[in-house]
Amino acid sequence: MNIHEYQAKQLFRAHGVPVPGGGAATTEREARALLKEHGPDVVIKAQVHAGGRGKGRIVKRDRTSRIYNDLISEPDRHEGQITGRRRGGVRLASGTEEALKEFRPMMEQDARLVSIQTGPDGVPISAALIEQQTSIAKEYYFSIQVDGANGQPLIVASAEGGQSIEEVNRTNPRAVLRVPVDPVEGFPSFRGRSLASRLGLPSSAIRPAGEMFANLYQVFADMDASLVEVNPFVLTGEGTVLAIDGKVGLDDNASFRHGGYEEWRDRSQENPTEIEAEEANIGSYIKLDGDIGCVVNGAGLAMATMDTLKLHGGEPANFLDIGTVNRKDRVIEALRIIVNDPDVKAIFINIFGGLARVDIVAEGVVDAVRELNIQQPLVVRLNGSNVEEGRRVLHDSGIAVQTADELGDAAELAVNAARTSKRRSRSND
Amino acid sequence: MSILLNNRTRLLIQGLGNEGQNQIRRSLDYGTKVVAGVHPGFRGGDSFGHGNHDFPVYATVSEAVEKTQANCTIIYVPAPGAADAILENIAAEVPLIVCITEGVPVHDMIRVRTALANSRSKLIGPNCPGIIQPASRCRVGIHPPDVFMPGNVGVVSRSGTLVYEAVDQLTRAGIGQSTCVGVGGDPIIGEQQQAILRRFNSDPDTDAVVLIGEIGGLAEQAAAAYIKRSMNKPVVAFIAGATAPPGRRMGHAGAIIEGEAGTAEAKITALEEAGAIISRSPAEIGSTMRRVLEEAGKYQPPGPPAE
Numbered sequence: 259m260n261i262h263e264y265q266a267k268q269l270f271r272a273h274g275v276p277v278p279g280g281g282a283a284t285t286e287r288e289a290r291a292l293l294k295e296h297g298p299d300v301v302i303k304a305q306v307h308a309g310g311r312g313k314g315r316i317v318k319r320d321r322t323s324r325i326y327n328d329l330i331s332e333p334d335r336h337e338g339q340i341t342g343r344r345r346g347g348v349r350l351a352s353g354t355e356e357a358l359k360e361f362r363p364m365m366e367q368d369a370r371l372v373s374i375q376t377g378p379d380g381v382p383i384s385a386a387l388i389e390q391q392t393s394i395a396k397e398y399y400f401s402i403q404v405d406g407a408n409g410q411p412l413i414v415a416s417a418e419g420g421q422s423i424e425e426v427n428r429t430n431p432r433a434v435l436r437v438p439v440d441p442v443e444g445f446p447s448f449r450g451r452s453l454a455s456r457l458g459l460p461s462s463a464i465r466p467a468g469e470m471f472a473n474l475y476q477v478f479a480d481m482d483a484s485l486v487e488v489n490p491f492v493l494t495g496e497g498t499v500l501a502i503d504g505k506v507g508l509d510d511n512a513s514f515r516h517g518g519y520e521e522w523r524d525r526s527q528e529n530p531t532e533i534e535a536e537e538a539n540i541g542s543y544i545k546l547d548g549d550i551g552c553v554v555n556g557a558g559l560a561m562a563t564m565d566t567l568k569l570h571g572g573e574p575a576n577f578l579d580i581g582t583v584n585r586k587d588r589v590i591e592a593l594r595i596i597v598n599d600p601d602v603k604a605i606f607i608n609i610f611g612g613l614a615r616v617d618i619v620a621e622g623v624v625d626a627v628r629e630l631n632i633q634q635p636l637v638v639r640l641n642g643s644n645v646e647e648g649r650r651v652l653h654d655s656g657i658a659v660q661t662a663d664e665l666g667d668a669a670e671l672a673v674n675a676a677r678t679s680k681r682r683s684r685s686n687d
Numbered sequence: 688m689s690i691l692l693n694n695r696t697r698l699l700i701q702g703l704g705n706e707g708q709n710q711i712r713r714s715l716d717y718g719t720k721v722v723a724g725v726h727p728g729f730r731g732g733d734s735f736g737h738g739n740h741d742f743p744v745y746a747t748v749s750e751a752v753e754k755t756q757a758n759c760t761i762i763y764v765p766a767p768g769a770a771d772a773i774l775e776n777i778a779a780e781v782p783l784i785v786c787i788t789e790g791v792p793v794h795d796m797i798r799v800r801t802a803l804a805n806s807r808s809k810l811i812g813p814n815c816p817g818i819i820q821p822a823s824r825c826r827v828g829i830h831p832p833d834v835f836m837p838g839n840v841g842v843v844s845r846s847g848t849l850v851y852e853a854v855d856q857l858t859r860a861g862i863g864q865s866t867c868v869g870v871g872g873d874p875i876i877g878e879q880q881q882a883i884l885r886r887f888n889s890d891p892d893t894d895a896v897v898l899i900g901e902i903g904g905l906a907e908q909a910a911a912a913y914i915k916r917s918m919n920k921p922v923v924a925f926i927a928g929a930t931a932p933p934g935r936r937m938g939h940a941g942a943i944i945e946g947e948a949g950t951a952e953a954k955i956t957a958l959e960e961a962g963a964i965i966s967r968s969p970a971e972i973g974s975t976m977r978r979v980l981e982e983a984g985k986y987q988p989p990g991p992p993a994e
Contacts, residue, residue, distance in 0.1 A: 280727040404793050406904055411799030441797045482794050493831035512792035514767055546932060557872060558846020558901050562969035568930040569968050577931070610851045612816055613706070613829045642831035642851055664859075665852060666970030 280389030314373030393495030455674030482512030541581030548573025589622025611642030718824030770795030810877025838863015856973025
């Protein structure tokens with residue numbers, strides 16, 4: 259789960275990581291109070307979960323897809339600007355009136371931020387972060403993530419900050435330092451000072467940078483984070499360090515220890531269908547471009563099902579891992595999501611029961627066909643736990659369904675069903 | 688008797704909630720030797736019965752091991768307590784720990800991996816289907832037992848349901864399995880694919896291996912490096928997610944380490960260069976293995992079950 263920059267900075271501040279003075283505002287009143295305290299020279303940053311916001315653009319809803327198409331047709335394009343007429347997601351201003359001129363368009367009712375990562379609809383802007391401008395001598399990169407192969411935290415740092423670390427890694431891999439963290443020791447200040455020194459920070463900044471790195475590690479540990487990233491942190495004109503950006507990813511699996519991370523979550527930044535899937539307890543749903551709606555158990559089999567459809571010339575309309583099915587209403591909820599997608603021309607249900615029992619899946623399918631009045635052709639492939647009962651349930655129900663025992667055969671049926679269904683809907687037009 | 692399990696495996700089940708009970712009944716029906724349960728304050732009292740089988744239930748793993756000489760634990764404990772259960776088994780020096788649980792926090796797994804490094808225990812999982820060995824009727828997991836058949840092909844996979852899919856195809860193609868291992872789909876797991884390949888490589892009961900990977904991480908590259916260096920048995924590989932849209936599962940963090948390495952194409956290339964035989968379609972794993980075995984003269988038509 260991602261959180262906003264202003265929330266990441268709240269966490270940083272609470273853990274003693276130096277950040278610029280400022281805060282988030284959604285109303286003009288809040289903005290004025292922040293400007294009075296931290297002005298006159300400020301930076302105003304749109305708060306969205308998508309990346310690429312500096313190069314992105316703040317526009318009204320009716321213009322988002324045009325801007326998006328411009329951005330993706332030219333990957334290096336800067337659509338938005340930091341000052342001037344074309345408003346990007348990060349803006350500079352001097353004085354209260356100028357700052358409010360930047361603040362208002364961000365908080366307008368139908369304002370959206372479009373970046374290369376948002377898709378053609380853009381994303382709503384949840385708040386504006388208003389901060390003091392900083393005098394920057396040099397920019398650096400710092401992050402803590404989980405190194406799965408070695409089973410320990412990994413710190414990545416570079417003296418070439420403020421740009422994409424993937425890009426630095428490609429062009430100058432020696433400029434990227436990797437420091438594995440012993441999880442028993444953690445990351446005490448002396449390790450931080452040693453890293454600061456390797457990054458070539460001046461002597462005045464070694465101690466504060468060491469403290470900052472150690473404190474960022476505390477954020478990572480205390481919050482059950484999967485990522486803490488500061489790009490950039492800067493060496494200021496005064497010779498000390500400051501985290502001027504902040505990104506924190508939280509581990510959804512650990513939410514039970516943190517009150518569900520409710521205070522950090524912002525549902526306005528999430529895809530509504532994906533929220534619906536989550537509320538129905540469906541493992542995972544991702545919308546795709548094709549026309550065959552898929553309901554599968556297990557992420558691996560769900561991906562393999564998409565792969566098989568494509569090899570047979572079909573296109574999946576979604577990725578859906580239904581998880582372990584032990585109640586039939588879960589099947590109905592999953593099919594409701596699929597049926598409500600106007601792109602779906604045929605439905606492919608592929609369940610290989612282990613923990614999941616396929617007789618319960620079959621009962622769910624029968625109920626769903628009746629309850630949801632499913633019109634699209636339905637292909638069902640069941641295998642695994644209680645498969646005989648499952649096939650009997652489908653057969654005895656008399657619902658219109660095509661079945662196959664093997665994955666390849668079933669995928670072929672689904673691809674043909676989608677083709678026929680598309681032809682039919684075209685001839686009806 | 689192939690890898691990890693054998694007919695001397697004495698299974699301990701930890702977590703006798705509804706799902707644990709359902710699954711252990713199916714393992715008992717399959718023929719697995721279950722010697723003990725651990726479930727503090729178990730509502731069924733101090734033993735668990737199913738048909739002709741029953742086993743004692745203890746409050747702690749160390750007591751269960753001491754009283755029953757259990758040498759393998761299957762953990763069905765829910766996510767908040769799963770890491771604690773693994774650590775308890777490491778402390779009790781249980782040689783093989785299999786954790787089925789999905790949703791274990793990654794920071795918990797960092798602690799587990801640290802404890803494992805200085806221990807006598809090996810861990811499979813979490814977030815995995817477990818291990819099954821058809822010849823010894825040993826089911827340590829959540830598999831649908833009917834699709835499995837004894838034979839000479841090993842299976843190792845990150846995905847659980849793809850183990851079942853691959854095995855179903857193998858069995859339909861007349862190919863039995865020596866041992867099937869689901870290593871788990873989480874960022875941090877116990878034994879990874881290459882460690883399982885190493886076990887299969889020195890296992891006299893395994894003549895070939897099915898390797899099933901998926902996009903994200905670097906585990907398949909590590910497996911490819913092992914295959915290139917040391918593997919002297921054929922490996923048939925499938926990588927799931929070749930058609931998945933990029934960027935959703937691999938977040939920024941993964942991309943920093945991996946770059947392009949996390950894509951299916953990069954993994955397929957690495958495995959192909961290492962000498963693995965790639966099944967591009969997940970529906971052709973069984974037929975590909977059949978061809979490979981026949982070419983190697985290792986195809987054994989299924990006979991009557993061995994006594």
